[in-house]
Amino acid sequence: MLSVVEQTRLKVSRRTDAKKKSQLGQFFTPAKTAQFMASLFTAQGNWDCRLLDAGAGIGSLSSAFLERCIDGELRFKMIKVTAFELDSLIHKELNDAFSSYKNILSLDYEILGGDFIEQAVNNIQFGSGKVYTHAILNPPYKKISSNSLHRLLLRQAGIETVNLYSAFVALALEMMSLGGQVVAIIPRSFCNGPYYRTFRDFVLERAAIRHMHLFDSRSKAFKDDDVLQENIILLLERGGQQGDVIVTTSTDDSFIDLITHTHPFNRIVLPSDPERFIHVPTSVECNAIELSSSIHCSLEDIGINVSTGPVVDFRLKEHLRDMPEPGAVPLLYPSHFNSSAMTWPQAGMKKCNAIQRNSETEKWLYPNGFYCVVRRFSSKEERRRVMAGVVDPALFDGATVLGFENHLNLFHENKRGLPQALARGLAVFLNSTVVDDSFRRFSGHTQVNATDLKQMKYPSRTTLIELGEWAMQQDELTQTLIDNKLGTLIA
Numbered sequence: 364m365l366s367v368v369e370q371t372r373l374k375v376s377r378r379t380d381a382k383k384k385s386q387l388g389q390f391f392t393p394a395k396t397a398q399f400m401a402s403l404f405t406a407q408g409n410w411d412c413r414l415l416d417a418g419a420g421i422g423s424l425s426s427a428f429l430e431r432c433i434d435g436e437l438r439f440k441m442i443k444v445t446a447f448e449l450d451s452l453i454h455k456e457l458n459d460a461f462s463s464y465k466n467i468l469s470l471d472y473e474i475l476g477g478d479f480i481e482q483a484v485n486n487i488q489f490g491s492g493k494v495y496t497h498a499i500l501n502p503p504y505k506k507i508s509s510n511s512l513h514r515l516l517l518r519q520a521g522i523e524t525v526n527l528y529s530a531f532v533a534l535a536l537e538m539m540s541l542g543g544q545v546v547a548i549i550p551r552s553f554c555n556g557p558y559y560r561t562f563r564d565f566v567l568e569r570a571a572i573r574h575m576h577l578f579d580s581r582s583k584a585f586k587d588d589d590v591l592q593e594n595i596i597l598l599l600e601r602g603g604q605q606g607d608v609i610v611t612t613s614t615d616d617s618f619i620d621l622i623t624h625t626h627p628f629n630r631i632v633l634p635s636d637p638e639r640f641i642h643v644p645t646s647v648e649c650n651a652i653e654l655s656s657s658i659h660c661s662l663e664d665i666g667i668n669v670s671t672g673p674v675v676d677f678r679l680k681e682h683l684r685d686m687p688e689p690g691a692v693p694l695l696y697p698s699h700f701n702s703s704a705m706t707w708p709q710a711g712m713k714k715c716n717a718i719q720r721n722s723e724t725e726k727w728l729y730p731n732g733f734y735c736v737v738r739r740f741s742s743k744e745e746r747r748r749v750m751a752g753v754v755d756p757a758l759f760d761g762a763t764v765l766g767f768e769n770h771l772n773l774f775h776e777n778k779r780g781l782p783q784a785l786a787r788g789l790a791v792f793l794n795s796t797v798v799d800d801s802f803r804r805f806s807g808h809t810q811v812n813a814t815d816l817k818q819m820k821y822p823s824r825t826t827l828i829e830l831g832e833w834a835m836q837q838d839e840l841t842q843t844l845i846d847n848k849l850g851t852l853i854a
């Protein structure tokens with residue numbers, strides 16, 4: 364029967380235009396991923412099951428769950444499914460999927476149109492509350508703007524979040540009975556995004572993370588729909604005592620090369636991390652950074668800070684200048700940095716090289732000096748996610764202030780430059796392969812936020828300065844040279 368649903372998925376996906384798909388987040392789960400998700404529910408006693416499928420689409424996920432019941436892997440006296448689906452045009456397909464199981468299982472189901480968020484909040488506030496024993500979700504993804512009705516409704520249920528996907532998971536968790544299991548496939552961005560801090564708290568306070576699955580390739584989960592999003596599959600247990608976490612990986616949705624490891628929870632959420640980033644270690648070996656006793660300092664310990672470049676170019680358009688000119692000061696973009704050096708100004712570059720200094724721009728400018736900068740965005744093809752460079756004040760003859768554009772993060776000391784050796788030492792450390800490996804454990808996207816850099820651990824200020832002094836004596840800093848040097852530091 365699952366193959367019938369799979370045919371329907373392909374048919375409906377072909378007939379649905381791209382605009383509607385993106386408006387409703389209508390990307391249906393392929394059968395193999397749905398089966399894998401359903402396989403994560405642990406078998407329980409012979410009682411009644413209340414399954415929630417929020418944003419049910421054509422029922423791919425519920426069908427995979429019901430198949431496991433038919434196979435006897437999950438046994439219940441009675442199953443009641445509640446499927447929420449906003450798009451009434453696919454209710455027929457959804458109904459067909461459920462009705463095909465009616466004769467085989469002791470099954471009851473309801474399909475509810477309208478908005479899940481509205482109905483769930485209403486249910487939490489005034490209804491029967493914690494009713495579900497199981498939830499299987501592939502929610503829509505879309506930003507929730509700060510003054511939207513959704514944001515307001517969610518706030519009434521005690522949920523502060525910024526995307527439909529996290530809202531769906533939070534609401535589902537809130538409606539689970541004690542011991543209830545939620546399996547969801549969602550973007551990995553909540554693991555470290557600064558805006559997802561309250562969502563992480565919400566989940567970790569209410570549930571135990573039992574299992575996490577990652578696909579090695581970011582395009583693999585929804586490849587028929589060209590969704591380029593790194594996704595994670597989670598199994599959460601409402602009210603569960605947090606213990607070890609199973610982490611599986613596979614190259615794609617064939618799951619033929621599934622690798623399974625179990626990790627203590629303190630490797631998933633580091634006890635010392637106030638941001639509660641969720642790390643997804645993909646091997647049992649600890650990362651060299653985790654193991655090293657010489658890399659344990661926070662930026663506060665080192666006496667420095669990291670911020671996002673404050674010059675948002677489209678807001679200051681009228682003040683930008685292609686090339687340096689009287690009255691303008693240097694403006695730095697990621698394109699001024701390549702792997703080994705900084706080149707400024709660059710004629711013919713798409714971006715500007717300078718910004719007018721005046722009363723409107725003054726507050727966005729930093730004093731000229733040495734800074735370590737890290738690109739906020741890298742492309743998928745680039746070998747490292749974390750790419751650092753050094754700003755050398757000698758390049759900007761006579762300039763007393765500099766503009767840092769918003770696509771850069773910059774390390775500074777109380778909004779001033781750093782000692783040269785410290786800036787260079789930070790860049791060496793950040794450009795090492797071990798830092799990149801460690802970064803990938805908590806970040807699934809190519810973006811590097813200032814919050815990410817803030818929560819990382821660093822060598823001491825003295826060690827960073829030594830690293831910088833060493834770097835200044837090298838003719839050329841190759842990756843091998845950097846990695847070997849870091850190797851001696853970590854050993």
Ligand SMILES: C[S@@+](CC[C@H](N)C(=O)[O-])C[C@H]1O[C@@H](n2cnc3c(N)ncnc32)[C@H](O)[C@@H]1O
Pocket residue numbers: 387388389390391392417418419420421422423424447448449450477478479480500501502503504
């Ligand atoms: C990513 S699709 C997943 C569908 C299905 N769960 C699956 O895995 O194939 C999300 C579904 O949620 C529906 N949806 C979007 N916003 C919704 C809302 N506010 N309430 C209920 N359903 C919604 C969309 O129409 C879409 O079918």
